[in-house]
Amino acid sequence: MRVLVTGGAGYVGSVSAERLIGAGHEVTVLDSLVKGHRAAVPEGARLVIGEVGDRQLVTNTVREDGIDAVLHCAGFSLVAESMVTPEPYFDANVRDGITLLDAIHEAGVRRIVFSSSASVYGAPARVPIEEDDPLAPINTYGATKLAFEMALAAYSLAYGWGSVALRYFNVAGASESLGEDHRPETHLIPNVLRAAAGGQPVTLFGTDYPTRDGTCIRDYIHVADLAAAHLAALELTADLEPQMLACNLGTATGFSNRDVFEAAQAVVGRPIPHEWGPRRGAGDPPALVASNEKARERLGWQPRHGSLEEIIASAWRWRQAHPKGYPDGVPES
Numbered sequence: 581m582r583v584l585v586t587g588g589a590g591y592v593g594s595v596s597a598e599r600l601i602g603a604g605h606e607v608t609v610l611d612s613l614v615k616g617h618r619a620a621v622p623e624g625a626r627l628v629i630g631e632v633g634d635r636q637l638v639t640n641t642v643r644e645d646g647i648d649a650v651l652h653c654a655g656f657s658l659v660a661e662s663m664v665t666p667e668p669y670f671d672a673n674v675r676d677g678i679t680l681l682d683a684i685h686e687a688g689v690r691r692i693v694f695s696s697s698a699s700v701y702g703a704p705a706r707v708p709i710e711e712d713d714p715l716a717p718i719n720t721y722g723a724t725k726l727a728f729e730m731a732l733a734a735y736s737l738a739y740g741w742g743s744v745a746l747r748y749f750n751v752a753g754a755s756e757s758l759g760e761d762h763r764p765e766t767h768l769i770p771n772v773l774r775a776a777a778g779g780q781p782v783t784l785f786g787t788d789y790p791t792r793d794g795t796c797i798r799d800y801i802h803v804a805d806l807a808a809a810h811l812a813a814l815e816l817t818a819d820l821e822p823q824m825l826a827c828n829l830g831t832a833t834g835f836s837n838r839d840v841f842e843a844a845q846a847v848v849g850r851p852i853p854h855e856w857g858p859r860r861g862a863g864d865p866p867a868l869v870a871s872n873e874k875a876r877e878r879l880g881w882q883p884r885h886g887s888l889e890e891i892i893a894s895a896w897r898w899r900q901a902h903p904k905g906y907p908d909g910v911p912e913s
């Protein structure tokens with residue numbers, strides 16, 4: 581398969597591109613580098629620097645490289661930022677995303693896998709969350725993810741595409757050579773490990789949630805398992821009915837912030853400087869845990885690196901090998 585990976589210089593896109601290349605596929609990465617890192621683009625991929633919303637560039641790239649399928653990971657994903665400045669979120673995640681759909685339609689590509697998010701469910705009434713549960717985002721980021729899913733579903737139905745929206749829960753961990761380097765970083769595991777490596781004490785938000793230990797519960801999925809699911813989903817798009825398949829990607833196990841913090845201390849082998857703070861805001865539901873029955877059934881996928889220790893240990897190894905992250909990014913704040 582010849583695959584166009586948008587956002588392939590970012591965390592999820594780069595590890596997925598690496599996995600695709602490892603499985604013998606040809607990869608073209610399209611990334612503006614607005615958030616990504618040139619050094620994260622895996623060896624063997626062709627990098628095209630540009631915007632997903634540049635219709636002519638996308639059409640030309642798809643035609644020149646004979647693209648068979650698209651893995652659409654590009655987007656903005658800071659929840660708090662999306663609440664104060666919604667414009668770039670609607671621009672990048674919705675408007676540019678729809679331009680991408682128009683461009684690939686023009687170029688004749690009919691297979692696409694999309695990086696969606698558990699945020700489309702908002703604050704769920706029950707866990708584990710199933711794909712047919714109500715879609716009710718509680719932040720702008722989640723609203724933009726849902727808006728794009730709806731566009732993708734409509735295009736798939738109208739034009740006979742095979743498409744999959746993968747609703748990721750909390751992605752974490754690293755491959756041997758590629759890891760997580762968001763700037764700013766809002767994710768728990770890299771922030772805990774930054775404190776462990778001598779950074780400022782990490783703040784853990786909220787101890788009064790209605791959960792077993794008062795801290796938020798999340799479902800952590802190893803980025804390598806996510807990459808494997810992308811490969812399975814891309815293969816499946818060849819045989820899908822003309823409609824979008826939505827699949828959760830998680831391990832179906834919930835870990836609290838306190839569990840994560842304690843597991844991280846065990847992995848690094850020493851106390852990690854920290855403080856417990858108030859809740860981060862209204863946008864953090866108490867518990868988000870995936871049902872992954874559908875991914876198992878439809879993608880033939882299962883998580884292979886599901887233990888918290890394994891996920892954190894891989895992130896810690898990457899952090900130690902890259903103490904300042906990728907070389908071409910803005911300094912850590």
Ligand SMILES: NC(=O)c1ccc[n+]([C@@H]2O[C@H](COP(=O)([O-])OP(=O)(O)OC[C@H]3O[C@@H](n4cnc5c(N)ncnc54)[C@H](O)[C@@H]3O)[C@@H](O)[C@H]2O)c1
Nearest residue numbers: 587589590591592612614615616631632654655657695751
């Ligand atoms: N990391 C997670 O835990 C997580 C969870 C749920 C969903 N997601 C989704 O997965 C996707 C990838 O997440 P990530 O953590 O790898 O993010 P990331 O910021 O590391 O990567 C996103 C990449 O997209 C590029 N990009 C953004 N807008 C672009 C545009 N208009 N044109 C071209 N390139 C553009 C950025 O430069 C960056 O390299 C995002 O869509 C995100 O919403 C991530």
